[in-house]
Amino acid sequence: MDNYIVDFAVFGNPISHSKSPIVHNIFSKKYNIKKNYISFLVFEKNFYLILDSFFKNFGKGANITAPFKENAFIYSDIITENARVSGSVNTLKKLKNGKILGDNTDGMGLLYDLNRIKFLKEKCNILILGAGGVVRGILQPLLSLGNSIYILNRTKKKAENLKIEFSKYGSIEVFKKENKKNIFFDLLINAIPLGGIEDFSNILNGVLHTKINCYDICYRLGGLTPFLFFCKKKLVNNIHDGIGMLVAQAAYSFSLWHNIFPEIDPIISILKK
Known part of the structure; x- marks a missing residue:
């Protein structure tokens, strides 16, 4: 270097x-x-x-x-x-x-983009796939709006640890199979890598409905991510990738370094083209 x-x-x-x-x-x-x-x-x-x-x-x-x-x-x-x-x-x-x-800046970037595409509401039920670093960054901002969050992760222990750590900020639970039947989810956020949803396909079949908003923190320019492709096949109407979150969290980083908050929407349009 x-x-x-x-x-x-x-x-x-x-x-x-x-x-x-x-x-x-x-x-x-x-x-x-x-x-x-x-x-x-x-x-x-x-x-x-x-x-x-x-x-x-x-x-x-x-x-x-x-x-x-x-x-x-x-x-x-x-x-x-x-x-x-x-x-x-x-x-x-x-x-x-x-x-x-x-x-x-992940949480601020996500909230900015969810508001931009009108996916964010207060006091709704949110299911999050994954329990890694990016999830840690978005939990408190989402909980601050009074939302109820459920975590679904391959390693249940990591999801349980998040519940223990973040429960002081609001309602957070580890997803259970019976939640498929007794909870109407308003928003589903995927925070696992591209192509990593195979283990959850059976669960998602019981969660997805035509009115749910599905957001993938990942993105694939020029096409759908595997998660969003799966959701679309299940006739979900509202799907969106994380390119807006990428630009928004970058803008907050840029502001920290240079004391200038750049315009976000024009950059999203450039990347999509």
Whole structure:
């Protein structure tokens, strides 16, 4: 990394699919900020060493994607309230004193996009697939609206841990099979990787209905994600991917670094084209 003058970057594994460099470089060009932003593939064994090298050289800010958001929380010297509540970090900023500030913009990005597409209501029933770092980032903002959240995850223990940790913010439960029959879900959010819903197909068959809103945090430009394709086959009318969340959470990161909150909607349109 010493051979590169890189101011900002996104770190994750996998990373080749990431559109964050495109988004942030468009932001920088629009506001005449001459900074480089690229992506780095990292591994568990060298995550901290790579970040140390980045920030000791030219690095000023970083985005962290799966599966390292909880590692980034540990790495941070100072954390924001959003990061503290979620226990995960997706945005890092090097402060003037050399300390690293950790923030989480996932929840704000999701709320922005759900409001944009009119998927968000207060006091509704929400089923979330997954229990990873991105879920940790979105739970408190969703609970703050009085929604009832149910977590469905392959590893039940992780879902139970989230229930214990976040129950102080509102109504959160681990999804049970009988919930298929006795709960009408208004919103279904997929927060597991592309192609990872096979284990849940039987459960989803009992949850999906024509009026439910289905949102995939993942995205596939030019087509539907496997999750949204599955929902569409079940005649769900309202489906949406996470490209808007990607741009919105990036905008909040950009604002943390540059004190400028960029326009979001035009970038969403550019990416879709």
